[in-house]
Amino acid sequence: MLNSIFLKTIRDRRRSLLFWGISFVLIAVLVVSLYPLIESFSAIQEYMELFPEEVLALFTGGMNDFTSPEGYLHSELFFMVFPLLIMVFAINFGSSAVAGEEEQGTLDLLLSNPLPRWRLVLEKSAALVFSIFLLVIIFWGALAISSHVVGMGLSLTGLTAACFSAALLGIAFGAIALAVGCARGRRGLSMSTAGALVGYSYLLNTMAPLIDWLEPFRVLSPFYYYIGADPLKNGLNGLHAAVLAGIIAVFLTVAIATFRKRDLSV
Template identity: 20%
Template structure:
């Protein structure tokens, strides 16, 4: 199997990858630079402690407010839970949702498939191109965070910083796979991309608020349930089982996409 599609799609994403990597790096650096002030204020503020006792627990957990008393907690609860997991996941789902359907709408897919290449190969290589933004951002961002922590106190544990990115890869791939399914199920690119944003954000809210109800077990359908940055950075616990579940879910979603794509009319 040639990798021309993967190479083309990967190169096509380089510009946006650079932009999102720089954005995440600068945002992370902002969190690092403001960490000494924020953590000190939170620790010593009786008003903040009072607010924490009054807010619903699901709200506190959804926005990572319970872990703002340390640099690791601030990064895990605010940056990695909200910015990295939610917004990067949304970006990848949005990108994947516009991939196959976008090529069909632009009449590029029929030209591509006129060459000796299978639909299965096109779909898999298109999906694997998501590794370009994932891997580049996962190298740039922790490197910038580490360098930033060299100028403040306290420093950060490098192993946990690396592992939070390593274990986020299965989660991010799963988000992209959700977008891929929508790309072959829905009738146009805009609809697929809007649906990807809606589905991912709804899953995030669902996973954040339903655990306190009698139907808390339903939160397990959300990929966010299997990636916990607080657990990694604050407790040093690495949940490889959850990572495996996310990879398995990604494979299933790719298989569903492949089943639909090989049987759909692209004219």
């Protein structure tokens, strides 16, 4: 048993991190490599305008500049694909960090050491944050290098802002899954709860601009604070980043508080 829960968690997930890292590199390179073809296809903009506004809102975030570097990556990666993958990884990580260990009967081995419960949750949380930022940095590097190779002219400032915002979004939902797992000790419940909130967040953010009475409630969607200010084009919005950081802090606090008081099924 490693003295550091953080290091043990990273070691246990090294193969998963390798798989996800390679996958992100392949996705980034594939999408960027197709951009010169899209850019040269002058009719693509007119073709996209044929789709109803609702369809564009659901799948491209309503982006109407599909042939620019920022518009293309926003539609193909940053609006749906990349944040969805990050959230899948984060929710799986967060739900298995404590609840998964408890269901597998390995949590008692960790707590048999002179280790306070709050430290266990804190180190598991640190491993979650480290893993997500590691994957996001890999993705950022793959996009930066491949976009330079194809002469995309992509702003690294905007790319960094979008990747950082995606990392915060992923950590937020990972923290939600961790909090539910710490409170209830059931991995399936934590995954389904966080997953349902992802669906709610996505639909609320995309449909609110199309429905007048729903528009004021858009600010209740964590997804809005990730993509609402278009960080790929406009850079990082400090207020939106602070809101996501606040969500993370709240649910990590809930995770620690509930886990310290709960009777464990081990």
